[in-house]
Structures are given as structure tokens and as C-alpha cells.
Amino acid sequence: MTHPSEQRRKLCDFLIIGGGMAGLDLALRLAEHGETAILTKAPAGESNSMYAQGGIAAVMDPEDSAILHYEDTMTAGAGLNNPESVRFVVENGPRVIQHLIDLGAPFDKTEQGYHLTREGGHSRRRVIHARDATGRRVMETLMARIDEHPNIKVYENHVAIDVITAHKLGRYQPGRQDQCLGAYALNSASGEIITFQANHTILATGGAGKVYLYTSNPDTATGDGVAMAYRAGCQVANMEFIQFHPTCLFHPQAKSFLVSEAVRGEGGHLLLKNGDRFMQRHHERAELAPRDIVARAIDFEMKRTGDECVYLDISHKGAEFVKDHFPTIYEKCLSYGIDMTREPIPVVPAAHYTCGGVVTDQSGRTAIGNLYAIGEVAHTGLHGANRLASNSLLECLVFAESAYHDIVTRLDATNADDAAPLLPLWDSYDVGHCEEAVMIAHNWNEIRRFMWDYVGIVRSNHRLARARRRSELINQEINEYYWNCAITRDLIELRNLAQVASLIIRSALHRKESRGLHYTTNYPERNDANWLTDTILPIDQW
Known part of the structure; x- marks a missing residue:
């Protein structure tokens, strides 16, 4: 019989936090090499990817070219794109689209071939789609393949609390890179907190649209991956660039x-x-x-x-x-x-898309060993100060593929650590259920309201300063609540939402110009002389 404590521990080769297109595609690739666990906060598939309508931008027409796609992406990004990342994505676009076609994705066709549409900022028709429900159709294709694979287990209604690192456990060795060992997650159905121990952990948690009062994002988009990675010690970049869908x-x-x-x-x-x-x-x-x-x-x-x-x-x-x-x-x-x-x-x-995120390289690697970030949660340098339409799902697919290749090349080294000691189970410190649950709803609503009013489409120093003062106080309140009350999904999401709000505000205050998605009335002009650079956090703390 399994000891009760062991039910709170899960071992796997690959832990993917998030069930959108990036996470599912990577899971299918990695499952050929080991046991793969997918954590999703909601029923499988509920993600920004599911609601993507327009399609996926890629060069599929003889009259189009990677150079034109590159130029359109660079123009939209207002000078902050990483040219190497942009080139890498657009050149690999056609192959990852073919990968989806091979899996059975039902893209629209005409007698001449696949039907391509054109969206804002594109100089050519290059958006492949499945009517106006592209995300749903591709996700259905991926989920069908996921269900068929014996090496993949989907943990629905499991909310990641934090990633587990060697540094947090006192196992950090000075002079060496910190290592990710897995994550703690709340089983929303049972209330148990599970320790997921993994050789590789991948953040594929999507964006943070729910930090704003009005958003196109589903309720799951609370910035969890950005907040967890930042607390673990990863760099975060360009959080001031929040795309508002018109x-x-x-x-x-x-x-x-x-x-x-x-x-x-x-x-x-x-x-x-x-x-x-x-x-x-x-x-x-x-x-x-x-x-x-x-x-x-x-x-x-x-x-x-x-x-x-x-x-x-x-x-x-x-x-x-x-x-x-x-x-x-x-x-x-x-x-x-x-x-x-x-x-x-x-x-x-x-609010529609978070252009900034956890800083990664072209393989999705973060500053912490064996911790990857792919999709909207990541800052790859592709989008710069503004994302070109339909480049988001393309980014998911290209970096899922590149992360896969990087991970499999490292399997021999990480498998040598299979005998690593078991991670400790979550210690609740005998905290109880707090009676002031109304605080969670109140702070949630307050954050979303002041972010919309003060850190929205048009900003100013005065508005941002007011938002910063409110954010400081709310983060203090939430931190006290978090350490003294039982963990719930609402509390986890509120904590992450407040963390991401503070990162957006700090980034917006730091940038003294208007560029792309960041527009401030105090500095209405673009200033390439001083601000042609990413906003990398942590910068000076408040």
C-alpha cells in the first residue's frame, strides 16, 4: 500500500506547467524520451491558445519571404526586437506549421493551397488559419494526440505555487548555477499540496491579461509563470509593453x-x-x-x-x-x-498580450538550470515593444521545438542525477483557514481597476506613482495573508497577480519615453538615443 505521504509526491522526467499550445506541443515531443507531467489550473486546454482566432503567421506563399516577415516584425517591434530571435522564428515558421499539418491540424484550404489571410502590420497574406477558430482547432488536434500518448499524464485543476530550486532548499553551491528541481502545486479538488520532482521543468503558463479590468484573456491568465520565475531569481524584461487588442x-x-x-x-x-x-x-x-x-x-x-x-x-x-x-x-x-x-x-x-516576460535564450533556457520558459510567459526578443499580429502562436511552436532539442541533448547529464535525494513535502506550518477571504476578492478587484485606470493604454508619471503606492500596500497585505493562511487557488493567483502588477508598474516608471505599447504623456516621443534598450528587472527596488 502506498504511504499517504507518497501520494503527495510525484516523480517525472519532464514537468510542464501550463496547458496551452506551447506546453502541449513540447509535451508531445518530450514524451518520446520519458514520463511527462502537464499541470493545468483548469480543465485541459483552457488557455489563451484556445481562444486565438486569427491564425498563425508564417511564410507559406511564393510571393512572400522570410525577409518580408522579418521586416514586418521588426517594424511592429519599434526597434526593440532582437534581430537574431526574429530571424530564427520567421525562418523556422514554415517547418513548425508543417509539423501541425502532419499532426492533423485542419487549416483552411483553397484550390490553390492553404488559405492565407492578412492582418494589421503584415505586408503580405501569411496568416494560416482554421476559419476564425484557429487556436481551438489546433488545440483539439494536440489534445487528441496527448490523450493517446502513454507517457503523458495531465493533472487538471492543479495550480503551481512556486518552482523548487536548489537555493531554496539550501543545496546551492557557490559559484555554480542555481538548479530547478520541480515545483509545488495545489490540487484544487482535494486541497492537498503536491511535490512534483522533475529533471526538467518548463513554464508554459501564458500571459497576465487578468491584471487588467478589461481583457480578452480567460480567467487562467494571471501571470503565474512570470511571478514564480521572478521569485526564484530569473530576470524579467519589458513588462511595460502590454498589448491592448483594439x-x-x-x-x-x-x-x-x-x-x-x-x-x-x-x-x-x-x-x-x-x-x-x-x-x-x-x-x-x-x-x-x-x-x-x-x-x-x-x-x-x-x-x-x-x-x-x-x-x-x-x-x-x-x-x-x-x-x-x-x-x-x-x-x-x-x-x-x-x-x-x-x-x-x-x-x-x-488587455490582450504580454510582450515581456521571463528572459530566455533561443532554446527557452532561463537563468536557472533545468528551468525553461516558452510561449507568452517568455521574453525571447521576438516582439520588441509591440507584437506583430499572429506571431504569438508561431513563437509558441518555434520555441517548443527549440526547447525540445536543447533538453534532449542534455538528457545524459541530467539522468545522471536520478539518484538525487527526494524533495521535501510542503510544510503548511499549521496555518488555518482565514476568515477574511473577502480581502482576496477586494484586492483582486482593486488591482485590476487601478491597473486599468493608471497603467493602461495611456500613462503618466502621476498615474504610475499612484499605482505604485497602491501596489506596494497590497503586496504587503497579500504577503502577510499568504504566510498565515491556508493555500487556495484564489490566494495563489492573487499573489501572482499582485507581483506581476508591480513588475509592470516598475518597468513603466523606468522607461522615460514612449515606444510601441508604452505611451506616456510625460515623454510622448520615442528616444532612441537613451532608451533603445530592454527594461531588465530586477532594477533598483522600491
Whole structure:
């Protein structure tokens, strides 16, 4: 019979925290080499990847080229992209798309080949897609392969608390790189805290959109990987660059529903309440301008007119075209009484993508040995100060592949540590359930509100200073609560959310210019002379 304490310990070769596209793709690759565990906070598949509509950008057309994709990515990134990372991703794009096709991903086809659409910032049609539900279709393909694989075990409703490092356990050897040994995770169903011991740990936790009041992200996007890696001692970069998607459905019952950029890519017009187009006044590409410009233009027009939203109209393309290209968006809008074949869709900007993250190299390696970060949680240098549309899923796939190759080349060395002592189980220190659970809900709401009001699309020194003061106090309150109360999923997420909010604020205060997704009224101009550099944290502490 298994001793009760051993039920709280799981051993595996590879531990993947997060169940989005990056994590699932890497799991399928690694499972050929050992036991692979996937931790997901929610039911399998619930992630930003699942809700990605537009598609995956890659060079698939003879009239396109890696050079053009490179140039478009660099332009969108406003000078902060790492040229080597951009080149690495765009050159490997076609191969990882073929990898998905080989797995059975159902991308749309025409008589000439795969159908490609065009989105804002792209000079060519290069976005391969499955109607307007690309993320869902690819995720379904990956999950079907995951279910079939005997070496993969998915732990649903398991919330990672922190990664376990040699330094934290007192095993750190001066002069040597700290090592990741696994992670502690809460089983939300049982309330038990499990020790996952692994030779390699991969953060694939996605972004942090829930730090803002309005977001296109699902409830799982609370910045867990960034917060855990930062607490463990990893560098974090460019957290001030939060992408606000210009067009989320504006309706009192709609929650986090994105209206794909492909709607504008296929000819949709942005309108004011009176029916006038306005994007031509803000950028030469009008509706096809990069996302930061479109989001800022909508924010400007809403503040100028006092209107609650603007409108996205593609009805002029005809009902058949709309239903064929955007069936998911059409059905969703119709469920709220909006017929996009006949009338414009009310839309507002919302927090969408975290361009910064945990600093990694081209193999996904962090500053801690055997700890990797891939996907939105990572800062690879691909996006710079603003992500080009549909480069996000591409990044997931390219770095899943590169992390895989790096890990398998190191297997002999790490397998030599199989006899390493077992990690200690979680010690709860006899803490009890706190009666002030209302504090969690209150602080959660306060963080999201002040981040939206003070650290949103348009910032200023005054707004950021107010946000910093509130963030300092809330982090102190949460830290006290964390060490004195029983661990719950809500508390874990609140702790991470508060940590990420402070990183965003610190980064925004540090950058004394406007660039890409960071726009401040105190420094409205881009300043290449002094600020053509990444914001690397930790910088000076408060």
C-alpha cells in the first residue's frame, strides 16, 4: 500500500506547467524520451491558445519571404526586437506549421493551397488559419494526440505555487548555477499540496491579461509563470509593453470575447457612432495599422466623443462572405442580438498580450538550470515593444521545438542525477483557514481597476506613482495573508497577480519615453538615443 505521504509526491522526467499550445506541443515531443507531467489550473486546454482566432503567421506563399516577415516584425517591434530571435522564428515558421499539418491540424484550404489571410502590420497574406477558430482547432488536434500518448499524464485543476530550486532548499553551491528541481502545486479538488520532482521543468503558463479590468484573456491568465520565475531569481524584461487588442466585443453580457484582427484584415471598417471612419486620421494604413496605434486611436476617439465604444463594420462584404470567413464570431455576436452581416459590432480595446516576460535564450533556457520558459510567459526578443499580429502562436511552436532539442541533448547529464535525494513535502506550518477571504476578492478587484485606470493604454508619471503606492500596500497585505493562511487557488493567483502588477508598474516608471505599447504623456516621443534598450528587472527596488 502506498504511504499517504507518497501520494503527495510525484516523480517525472519532464514537468510542464501550463496547458496551452506551447506546453502541449513540447509535451508531445518530450514524451518520446520519458514520463511527462502537464499541470493545468483548469480543465485541459483552457488557455489563451484556445481562444486565438486569427491564425498563425508564417511564410507559406511564393510571393512572400522570410525577409518580408522579418521586416514586418521588426517594424511592429519599434526597434526593440532582437534581430537574431526574429530571424530564427520567421525562418523556422514554415517547418513548425508543417509539423501541425502532419499532426492533423485542419487549416483552411483553397484550390490553390492553404488559405492565407492578412492582418494589421503584415505586408503580405501569411496568416494560416482554421476559419476564425484557429487556436481551438489546433488545440483539439494536440489534445487528441496527448490523450493517446502513454507517457503523458495531465493533472487538471492543479495550480503551481512556486518552482523548487536548489537555493531554496539550501543545496546551492557557490559559484555554480542555481538548479530547478520541480515545483509545488495545489490540487484544487482535494486541497492537498503536491511535490512534483522533475529533471526538467518548463513554464508554459501564458500571459497576465487578468491584471487588467478589461481583457480578452480567460480567467487562467494571471501571470503565474512570470511571478514564480521572478521569485526564484530569473530576470524579467519589458513588462511595460502590454498589448491592448483594439476590438473586443462590447456588450454587458459578453466576457472576454475577442473580435479577430482578421475582420479588419478582410476589409472591416472602424466607425464612430455617427458612422464616420476615423483610422485614416491616425495612420496611413488606417484599419491595418499595428495594434498599438489602432488601440490608442480608439481610446482617443472614445475620450474625445465620450462614447462607450466604437464600431467595427464588415457588413458591406455580404452575408455569405461574413458567415464563411467568421462563423464563430458571427454566431457569438448573434447570441447577443448583433447581426454582423447587417450591422456594425460594438467594440472596445482590452488587455490582450504580454510582450515581456521571463528572459530566455533561443532554446527557452532561463537563468536557472533545468528551468525553461516558452510561449507568452517568455521574453525571447521576438516582439520588441509591440507584437506583430499572429506571431504569438508561431513563437509558441518555434520555441517548443527549440526547447525540445536543447533538453534532449542534455538528457545524459541530467539522468545522471536520478539518484538525487527526494524533495521535501510542503510544510503548511499549521496555518488555518482565514476568515477574511473577502480581502482576496477586494484586492483582486482593486488591482485590476487601478491597473486599468493608471497603467493602461495611456500613462503618466502621476498615474504610475499612484499605482505604485497602491501596489506596494497590497503586496504587503497579500504577503502577510499568504504566510498565515491556508493555500487556495484564489490566494495563489492573487499573489501572482499582485507581483506581476508591480513588475509592470516598475518597468513603466523606468522607461522615460514612449515606444510601441508604452505611451506616456510625460515623454510622448520615442528616444532612441537613451532608451533603445530592454527594461531588465530586477532594477533598483522600491
